[in-house]
Amino acid sequence: MKLKKLVLTGAAGRLGSHLREPLSKMCDELLSTDIVDEIGTLYPGESYVKADLASFEQIEPLMAGADMVVHLGAIVDERPFEEMLGPNFVGSYNIWEAGYRHGVRRVVYASSIHAVGMYPKTECIGTDVPHRPDTFYGLAKCFTEDLGRMYWEKRQMESVHLRILSAAQVTNSRALGSWLSYDDLIQLVTRAIDTPVVGFTIVYGVSNNDRAPVDNAKAAFLGYRPKDNAEQFAEEILAAQGPADPMDPGTMCHGGPFASIELGQSLIASMGIIDDRKKT
Incomplete structure (x- = not known):
């Protein structure tokens, strides 16, 4: 299936950098957007527009003629609520409302495990568990999931919410269960489209990790069948780390370190995430 037009928000981020090329092949026109001045060499059929998610006036015209939106744009860290409000809460409303006004059929949204991050890891959770956010960041994911449900039930605008666990290189024991490889990310977004x-x-x-702590059975109709497995890293990772503290929420909860930090406290800079975005 080739679409006429796709809109990609958050195109300058790590995940956006790996999705731009495959998305450009799924449509006649890929409109990429972010808040940076430029994103490097564009792929065939791709254009770039700098726009602020918190501004409806900047977002609304981007939706003209679009079939679907892949919405990755957000502050991807915990911050004070006031900082999250514009891009992560209002920004989601702007995407859905602008999309609705222009007849967008579907939004594919980068949600997060942090919408349910306070569940203990000893529980294998399904896609239908009640929200249990671990941060303001996770709360924004809950808001957007509920927004998507409302626009479907009230306005028949479809959406797929990808609760990403950790789409980054495997550098710690939590990632042995939570890893999402870039190849599997591409497959997941493709199936959502x-x-x-x-x-x-x-x-x-x-990904298809032996230690994955979640259950996708109720979303099996999407046809997402991940291929990669973080177990290949297990021996090295476990040898390098000491015993886990069973009393630490960062160890015991699905949200990992987000479950143990204070609300509003930035965390990403201390997590050692490798910036391996794809260069163009």
Whole structure:
């Protein structure tokens, strides 16, 4: 299935950098957007527009003629609520409302495990568990999932919410269960786009890890069948780390370190995430 036009928000980020090329091949026109001045060499059929998610006036015209939106744009860290409000809460409303006004059929949204991050890891959770956010960042994911459900039930605008666990290189024991490889990310987004009917759907963004702590059975109709497995890194990772503290929420909860930090406290800079975005 080739679409006429796709819009990609957060195109300058790590995940956006790996999705731009495959998305450009799924449509006649890929409109990429972010808040940076430029994103490097554009792929065939791709254009770039700098726009602020918190501004409806900047976002609304981007939706003209679009079939679907892949919405990755956000502050991807915990911050004070006032900082999150514009890009992560209002920004989601702007995407859905502008998309609705222009007849966008579906939004594919980068949600997060942090929408349910306070569940203990001893529970293998499905896609239908009640929200249990670990941070203001996770709360924004809950808000957007509920927004997507409302726009489906009230306005028949479809959405797929990808609860990504950790789409980064495996550098710690948590990632042995939570890893989402870039190849599996691409497959997941592709299935979210090319599945004929999705309504409102939640699916976990995780690879085929032996230690995956979530259950995608109720989203099986998407046809997402991950291929990569973090177990290949297990021996080295476990040898390098000492015993886990069973009393630490960062160890015991699905949200990892986000479950143990204070609300509003930035965390990403201390997590050692490798910036391996794809260069163009």
